[in-house]
Amino acid sequence: MKRSWIAAIAAVVVTAFFTATALCFGVLNGAAWVAAVESGQFRIVLDAGHGGVDGGVVGRTTGLKESDLNLSITHFLKDELTDMGFDVVLTRKTEAGLYDTATKGFKKRDMQRRKELIEAAKPDLVLSIHQNFYPSGSVRGGQVFYSKKSEDGKALAIALQRQLNELYATEGVKARAEKSGEYYMLECSVYPSVIVECGFLSNSADERLLQSKTWQKKLANSIAAGVVGYFDGAAA
Ligand SMILES: [Zn+2]
Numbered sequence: 001m002k003r004s005w006i007a008a009i010a011a012v013v014v015t016a017f018f019t020a021t022a023l024c025f026g027v028l029n030g031a032a033w034v035a036a037v038e039s040g041q042f043r044i045v046l047d048a049g050h051g052g053v054d055g056g057v058v059g060r061t062t063g064l065k066e067s068d069l070n071l072s073i074t075h076f077l078k079d080e081l082t083d084m085g086f087d088v089v090l091t092r093k094t095e096a097g098l099y100d101t102a103t104k105g106f107k108k109r110d111m112q113r114r115k116e117l118i119e120a121a122k123p124d125l126v127l128s129i130h131q132n133f134y135p136s137g138s139v140r141g142g143q144v145f146y147s148k149k150s151e152d153g154k155a156l157a158i159a160l161q162r163q164l165n166e167l168y169a170t171e172g173v174k175a176r177a178e179k180s181g182e183y184y185m186l187e188c189s190v191y192p193s194v195i196v197e198c199g200f201l202s203n204s205a206d207e208r209l210l211q212s213k214t215w216q217k218k219l220a221n222s223i224a225a226g227v228v229g230y231f232d233g234a235a236a
Contacts, residue, residue: 037085042231044081045089045121047114047128047185048074049195052097054107057133059201062211066131066201069210071095073198074129076220084224089121115188125156125230126193127223128185131210133202140203141168142219145181145195152192154178155233160196160226167222168199171209196223 036042048070050056056066071092078088091114092098098113099106118126132143142164146157157178165175186193198219199206209215 037231040085040087042085043087043089043121043123044227045091045118045123045126045191046074046078046081047091047118047126049128049130049185050097051092051095051110052099052106053102054097054110057131057201059207059210060137061204061207064201064207064211066133068095069131069198069201069216070129072213073216073219076217077127077129077223080220080224081227084228086227089117089123091117111184111188114185118189118191118193123191125152125227126185126189126191127160127227128193128195130195130197132197132200134200135202137202137204139200140206141165141173141176142199142222143176143197144178145183145186145197146178147182147186147193148180149187150192152234153186153194154180156192156226156230157194159229159233160194160223163222163226163229164196164198164219167218171205 048067050067050070052067054067056070058065071094074090074092078090081088097106097110098117099109132139142161144157144161144164146153148154161176161178169175181195183195185195199210201207201210
């Protein structure tokens with residue numbers, strides 16, 4: 001009887017010790033990364049896709065330009081991430097593209113300029129903001145692309161896709177999966193990079209949502225939550 005009583009006490013003490021240790025490490029990790037974020041140690045490049053004469057894809061119903069949407073969502077996201085303490089660098093800040101003149105080879109010059117800005121920023125991650133288009137008008141939702149060559153890029157894509165799926169679920173849209181792809185923005189630098197396709201301009205319901213500033217803010221909110229989820233996972 002006495003022996004089992006001692007064993008029970010020992011079990012409680014051991015459990016308490018491991019729980020306290022686990023909590024302690026959890027708190028330290030969390031506190032460490034919150035401190036790092038607050039001191040602006042994490043830098044994020046936001047790349048609003050297209051711009052200038054390159055409007056990207058166009059809304060099927062309203063003719064809404066992808067380049068305008070990308071910029072608007074990027075600005076909401078910049079505010080969100082800046083408020084959280086991240087150091088945010090933008091590639092495209094205005095409606096204009098990043099080429100000098102829209103003469104032959106402008107698209108290549110535009111992409112090269114984005115790469116140079118990313119390399120100069122030396123960020124912890126790069127989010128390139130875009131809108132999707134698919135021949136079948138029924139496809140909906142957000143979709144995140146990553147490079148197969150980057151494990152961190154994939155982890156970031158998973159964290160972001162989860163948040164976009166949660167947001168679109170509120171509109172009854174079924175979950176999509178993150179996808180690998182071979183795109184210039186994913187491979188032009190060594191930094192973990194993803195392309196965030198915020199919705200489908202080929203679908204009239206997505207197009208209606210994407211026009212709304214409220215939805216754009218919600219998207220920014222979800223993307224920021226995905227970024228936090230990614231850093232949280234990396235710190236764990
Ligand atoms: Zn695009």
